[in-house]
Amino acid sequence: MGALLALASALCYGVVDFAGGLLSRRVPHVAVTFLGQIGGLLLAAGAALLVPADAVHPADLLWGALSGVGSATAMRFLNRGLSHGAMSVVVPVSAVTGVALSVLCGVLLLGDRPGALAWAGIVVTGPALWWVSGGGGRTGGEAADGLLASAGVAVQYVALGQADPVSGLWPVVAGRAAAVLVLLPDAARHPRLLRLPGRRCAQALMIGAGAALGLVLYLLAAQRQMLAVAVVLASLYPALPVLLGLAVLHERVSRRQAAGLIGAAAATVLLTVG
Numbered sequence: 001m002g003a004l005l006a007l008a009s010a011l012c013y014g015v016v017d018f019a020g021g022l023l024s025r026r027v028p029h030v031a032v033t034f035l036g037q038i039g040g041l042l043l044a045a046g047a048a049l050l051v052p053a054d055a056v057h058p059a060d061l062l063w064g065a066l067s068g069v070g071s072a073t074a075m076r077f078l079n080r081g082l083s084h085g086a087m088s089v090v091v092p093v094s095a096v097t098g099v100a101l102s103v104l105c106g107v108l109l110l111g112d113r114p115g116a117l118a119w120a121g122i123v124v125t126g127p128a129l130w131w132v133s134g135g136g137g138r139t140g141g142e143a144a145d146g147l148l149a150s151a152g153v154a155v156q157y158v159a160l161g162q163a164d165p166v167s168g169l170w171p172v173v174a175g176r177a178a179a180v181l182v183l184l185p186d187a188a189r190h191p192r193l194l195r196l197p198g199r200r201c202a203q204a205l206m207i208g209a210g211a212a213l214g215l216v217l218y219l220l221a222a223q224r225q226m227l228a229v230a231v232v233l234a235s236l237y238p239a240l241p242v243l244l245g246l247a248v249l250h251e252r253v254s255r256r257q258a259a260g261l262i263g264a265a266a267a268t269v270l271l272t273v274g
Helices: 002-024 029-050 058-084 087-109 116-132 141-160 170-189 198-222 227-234 239-247 255-273
Strands: none
Touching: 002 029, 002 058, 002 087, 002 198, 002 227, 002 239, 029 058, 029 170, 029 198, 058 087, 058 141, 058 170, 058 198, 087 141, 087 227, 116 227, 116 255, 141 170, 141 198, 141 227, 170 198, 198 227, 239 255
């Protein structure tokens, strides 16, 4: 069940990153990021009210808030990169380094001990995602934004994975609230950028709600699965924007990217079985 929840989280994030990338090319990425976190806060609060919590511990809310700081950082640089760069570079680069940092924390600091098949899947994932990104064939601002976003991805996943299940989904709520506060000063400096047509505002809110749903699914997965495995499975989301780019935007995929997609599928099987 934990593996399926992590894969569902990856599906949510794949769709959200694709939609967020398209919207960030049409309206200011500052607005997409800030309004998205508000939408995420609304969805997380509603979900938390529906899912009973045995006891909400302050420590779990702090872990959730730290996760939200990571989310705000990740989405800020991710949407900035997607606003002017290729999805096939920004998203996978952020995921590759984020996965590496998260797995290292899980194994070295938290005592995770994946099995042989799971280790094989972890080993395959790094090169697979790198190949999906084009193997680093293009550099520049988009790659830099992807690397900056990766630090936020790692903090988001590792911190949220420390929340006790007894606190229910309230750590996710704390994270969305923290993300809004972190992004508020930047939004306040550019108030005109937030004046979007109603339809664009609704799209940004829905994208953020989708990201929050992905985090809810990841939290549930981390409570049922080793952190290292849950992170890797949830971080397979870059494959979806690449596939959607092929189907919807008619982007071209290289042989290396095709090999990366096959590797990502193999890693999914190994991690699920292992």
